[in-house]
Amino acid sequence: MTGAGVSAESGVPTFRGAEGLWEGRRAEDVATPEAFARNPRDVWDFYRWRLRKLADVKPNPGHYAIARLEQKSEHFWLITQNIDGLHAAAGSQNVIEIHGTIRFVRCHECHSRRDIREVIDEELPRCQKCDGLMRPAVVWFGEMLPPAALNAAHEAIQRCDFMLVAGTSGVVEPVASFSYWAKNNGAKIIEVNVERTPISSIADVSLFGKSGEVLPQLIGD
Numbered sequence: 001m002t003g004a005g006v007s008a009e010s011g012v013p014t015f016r017g018a019e020g021l022w023e024g025r026r027a028e029d030v031a032t033p034e035a036f037a038r039n040p041r042d043v044w045d046f047y048r049w050r051l052r053k054l055a056d057v058k059p060n061p062g063h064y065a066i067a068r069l070e071q072k073s074e075h076f077w078l079i080t081q082n083i084d085g086l087h088a089a090a091g092s093q094n095v096i097e098i099h100g101t102i103r104f105v106r107c108h109e110c111h112s113r114r115d116i117r118e119v120i121d122e123e124l125p126r127c128q129k130c131d132g133l134m135r136p137a138v139v140w141f142g143e144m145l146p147p148a149a150l151n152a153a154h155e156a157i158q159r160c161d162f163m164l165v166a167g168t169s170g171v172v173e174p175v176a177s178f179s180y181w182a183k184n185n186g187a188k189i190i191e192v193n194v195e196r197t198p199i200s201s202i203a204d205v206s207l208f209g210k211s212g213e214v215l216p217q218l219i220g221d
């Protein structure tokens with residue numbers, strides 16, 4: 001299971017922590033349906049900025065190590081909170097994008113989807129079918145997680161005997177509880193992070209360091 005920290009060494013800013021500011025804003029202030037209702041242009045400006053930042057980033061050794069772990073495993077699921085697509089770019093296959101993706105937009109009204117690159121130059125993208133406002137296909141605070149992704153995650157957690165948790169602050173629910181559920185089901189938990197998190201208290205092993213350095217050492221070639 002991964003969070004923003006795994007992409008930090010690719011140059012993608014994290015949400016929280018010392019350098020965890022998005023263009024000087026807090027996630028809780030812009031990644032909400034209320035912010036979009038109040039000022040959709042502002043939210044779109046913010047996502048254009050994010051997309052520009054993502055345009056030339058590449059997977060780092062941590063992403064590649066996780067892809068190798070999948071190759072070595074009989075049953076493997078990667079639950080990622082990241083919307084940047086870097087795990088797939090590194091070759092991971094069973095990826096559950098639990099907070100959605102920035103690659104697509106969806107209509108606020110009729111839910112039809114389009115590639116974000118088709119609409120990104122419009123100041124306020126609108127739906128071709130119903131003229132509703134288009135929005136990034138990501139999960140904002142107060143919104144339900146995609147049901148298919150949530151079901152897949154629940155199944156993976158039920159069958160899990162070993163969970164590697166990397167680069168997440170472990171504060172955003174319901175994902176923050178996933179490692180507790182896995183632990184209660186008997187799974188061993190290994191955490192990789194540059195600092196302690198709430199998950200450290202239940203981890204069987206905590207490895208403190210950058211995921212781009214620790215994961216390749218842990219997983220090997």
Ligand code: BJW
Nearest residue numbers: 003004005014015016081141142167168169172173210211
């Ligand atoms: C490194 C490193 C390196 C740095 N190597 N490590 C129960 C209790 C209280 C509140 C709630 C609750 N249940 C639900 C809520 C409300 C809310 C919530 O959790 N709020 C909390 C903040 C308290 N949750 C929701 O609203 C969720 N929906 C939901 O539950 O629906 C049902 C419901 C609704 C309403 C009420 C009750 C139930 C939806 C959450 C959506 C989160 N969306 C975002 C934005 C996505 C779109 C976008 O990107 O634009 O998802 S917010 C942001 O946080 C993003 C991330 O996926 C998510 C998690 O962050 P992550 O990945 O952990 O990053 P950081 O920055 O926090 O941490 C980085 C970590 O990496 C740090 O630990 C660093 O140390 C480390 N690190 N460099 C290794 N090199």
Ligand code: ZN
Nearest residue numbers: 107110127130
């Ligand atoms: Zn529509």
